[in-house]
Amino acid sequence: MTTQMAPESMYRSTEGLGVWEHRGKVASVGIGHSPTARRWDGRPETSVGALSILAMRRAIEDAGISPDQVDGIVVVPVTTTGAHWDPDTPIPMDVVNAFNPSSDPLDGIGQLSAEWLIKNMPELTNVKFTMNAPGCMSAAIVVAAQAVGDGLTSNCLVLKGWHNLDGRYNHGGSSAAEVVPGSLALGPGRTIWGPPGCFGTALQFAEYCHRYGKNHDMMAPFMENSRRNGLMFPEGYWAQHRPEELTPEDYLAARWIAKPANLFDNDIPIMVAASYLFTTADRAKDLKQKPVYILGHASSRGSARSLTPTLEEVQAETGSTGRKIFEAAGITVDDLSFENMYDGFAEFHQFHIEGLGYRGMKFGDALDFYQTDISIEGPNPVLPSGGNIGSGRSRFWMHTDCMQQIQGRAGARTVTGVKPEIAVSGGPMPMGGNFTVWSATPD
Amino acid sequence: MAKQGVQPDELTKPFWDAATNGKLVIQNCTACNRLQNPPLPRCGQCGSGDNLEWKEMSGRGTIYNYCVVYDCPIRSLQEGQPFNLAVIMLEEDPAIQMYSHLPGTPVDEVPIGGPVRVVFEPTANGQVVPEWEVAA
Numbered sequence: 281m282t283t284q285m286a287p288e289s290m291y292r293s294t295e296g297l298g299v300w301e302h303r304g305k306v307a308s309v310g311i312g313h314s315p316t317a318r319r320w321d322g323r324p325e326t327s328v329g330a331l332s333i334l335a336m337r338r339a340i341e342d343a344g345i346s347p348d349q350v351d352g353i354v355v356v357p358v359t360t361t362g363a364h365w366d367p368d369t370p371i372p373m374d375v376v377n378a379f380n381p382s383s384d385p386l387d388g389i390g391q392l393s394a395e396w397l398i399k400n401m402p403e404l405t406n407v408k409f410t411m412n413a414p415g416c417m418s419a420a421i422v423v424a425a426q427a428v429g430d431g432l433t434s435n436c437l438v439l440k441g442w443h444n445l446d447g448r449y450n451h452g453g454s455s456a457a458e459v460v461p462g463s464l465a466l467g468p469g470r471t472i473w474g475p476p477g478c479f480g481t482a483l484q485f486a487e488y489c490h491r492y493g494k495n496h497d498m499m500a501p502f503m504e505n506s507r508r509n510g511l512m513f514p515e516g517y518w519a520q521h522r523p524e525e526l527t528p529e530d531y532l533a534a535r536w537i538a539k540p541a542n543l544f545d546n547d548i549p550i551m552v553a554a555s556y557l558f559t560t561a562d563r564a565k566d567l568k569q570k571p572v573y574i575l576g577h578a579s580s581r582g583s584a585r586s587l588t589p590t591l592e593e594v595q596a597e598t599g600s601t602g603r604k605i606f607e608a609a610g611i612t613v614d615d616l617s618f619e620n621m622y623d624g625f626a627e628f629h630q631f632h633i634e635g636l637g638y639r640g641m642k643f644g645d646a647l648d649f650y651q652t653d654i655s656i657e658g659p660n661p662v663l664p665s666g667g668n669i670g671s672g673r674s675r676f677w678m679h680t681d682c683m684q685q686i687q688g689r690a691g692a693r694t695v696t697g698v699k700p701e702i703a704v705s706g707g708p709m710p711m712g713g714n715f716t717v718w719s720a721t722p723d
Numbered sequence: 724m725a726k727q728g729v730q731p732d733e734l735t736k737p738f739w740d741a742a743t744n745g746k747l748v749i750q751n752c753t754a755c756n757r758l759q760n761p762p763l764p765r766c767g768q769c770g771s772g773d774n775l776e777w778k779e780m781s782g783r784g785t786i787y788n789y790c791v792v793y794d795c796p797i798r799s800l801q802e803g804q805p806f807n808l809a810v811i812m813l814e815e816d817p818a819i820q821m822y823s824h825l826p827g828t829p830v831d832e833v834p835i836g837g838p839v840r841v842v843f844e845p846t847a848n849g850q851v852v853p854e855w856e857v858a859a
């Protein structure tokens with residue numbers, strides 16, 4: 281079985297496409313998470329492959345269907361948090377051979393394929409549709425939703441796994457070289473000027489503060505709230521391994537990475553996998569869990585004119601993304617019970633929610649909004665999942681949270697100041713990502 | 724704080740040759756009359772590689788904004804931390820950006836929006852690279 285990357289035609293990346301043709305016809309009915317770890321310890325049972333199999337089995341079990349009813353898999357083949365397998369390091373064959381290997385020995389260790397997953401989940405006897413999605417769960421969700429809606433699969437597992445290895449990411453390779461090629465030296469990514477990973481976001485945030493008269497201290501309530509919500513997310517890294525609050529004092533005392541972005545403004549890379557089971561709305565009615573219906577999806581494909589996106593470019597893109605999201609779902613911003621837009625980097629969450637116009641906010645309003653009640657108990661919850669800041673780098677907490685809130689099984693994290701009926705999640709970047717609107721009812 | 728050395732490649736050789744001669748050149752599509760940086764094999768607007776030239780710039784610009792880098796992934800820059808990392812907007816088209824360490828400007832004392840002029844400094848292997856100084 282050869283698995284193709286999802287074609288661009290499966291995404292809704294322009295304005296004016298109207299309401300999603302499968303609005304309310306696709307539902308999420310199963311959630312499965314693996315445990316988290318800071319880094320891989322080298323054992324087969326903690327590899328990204330093992331975590332992924334575990335997450336998929338849990339999603340199937342959660343949905344209450346039998347594995348032979350699964351007929352589709354959408355997987356993100358890339359599993360790196362920024363750590364790449366060093367080509368000079370031998371691949372551990374004991375790990376490779378602890379599983380049924382595919383044609384690529386890195387499968388299950390430093391990447392994933394549908395081929396490898398099917399070989400190692402013999403209970404999946406009827407998979408007829410497989411597709412790859414780029415980057416994150418946000419893309420895989422959109423692709424799977426479209427595939428189920430289009431009738432390509434009727435019980436589809438969606439998977440994203442992450443591996444994190446020893447060492448500081450992005451410090452090897454060209455960063456350690458004495459001489460680099462001229463094209464790399466000039467960018468746009470790594471350049472000889474040395475922008476850290478968070479530089480682009482930190483620069484946009486600096487410009488945002490400069491233009492609107494805000495400052496980094498104003499992020500503190502958002503950070504405290506995100507960690508608080510994350511500590512109530514039992515699937516998350518901080519809840520499982522470091523149940524520590526993040527006080528405003530702790531946050532503001534953290535060392536800078538690229539001022540105005542500090543350590544906590546960057547998410548922490550971890551090992552983790554999650555899987556969801558999507559099916560048709562008709563089938564969902566008879567399953568174990570309350571269905572979470574997908575009202576629409578939208579994608580952004582912004583590009584910077586030069587080296588790094590300006591604030592103007594970011595705001596133009598997030599504004600357009602907001603319009604696409606509401607158009608696809610056939611709702612207005614006032615229909616949102618809460619938002620779960622992406623946050624890893626923390627300093628771009630405000631771009632996402634200002635683009636939505638969440639709770640009536642305009643560009644430049646979000647940091648003032650953060651000074652009001654943004655808790656799960658209030659009428660204006662901000663990122664009830666806690667996001668990557670609250671639970672580590674997965675880029676999927678916000679999706680799981682939307683589903684769990686709407687199903688009434690978010691536990692201690694349950695939003696109580698609003699009735700969880702319609703929510704939006706997605707990311708990653710303000711200049712490029714994929715977004716989904718979830719609903720308690722199909723219409 | 725010396726930057727990593729640079730080995731000019733096919734795409735960027737004219738940029739580096741010009742820098743060696745004390746000139747700042749930026750890619751320009753003559754069909755679109757549009758500058759672009761970083762350099763690309765094709766024009767980002769019309770998609771053609773047939774009309775790209777290297778156009779000399781005035782060497783004047785302004786500071787868009789900046790960060791102070793405390794944790795740089797590049798090994799050779801780490802001893803100079805913390806350092807300014809600014810984005811410069813070129814006079815000819817403010818949408819065209821260049822990075823700068825703003826040599827001579829104290830850390831975190833960067834005049835946002837202020838004028839800068841190009842200077843040239845050697846990298847670790849002697850290849851000269853354009854840099855920017857705050858203009859008096």
Ligand SMILES: [Zn+2]
Pocket residue numbers: 752753754755756757766767768769770771774
């Ligand atoms: Zn052109």
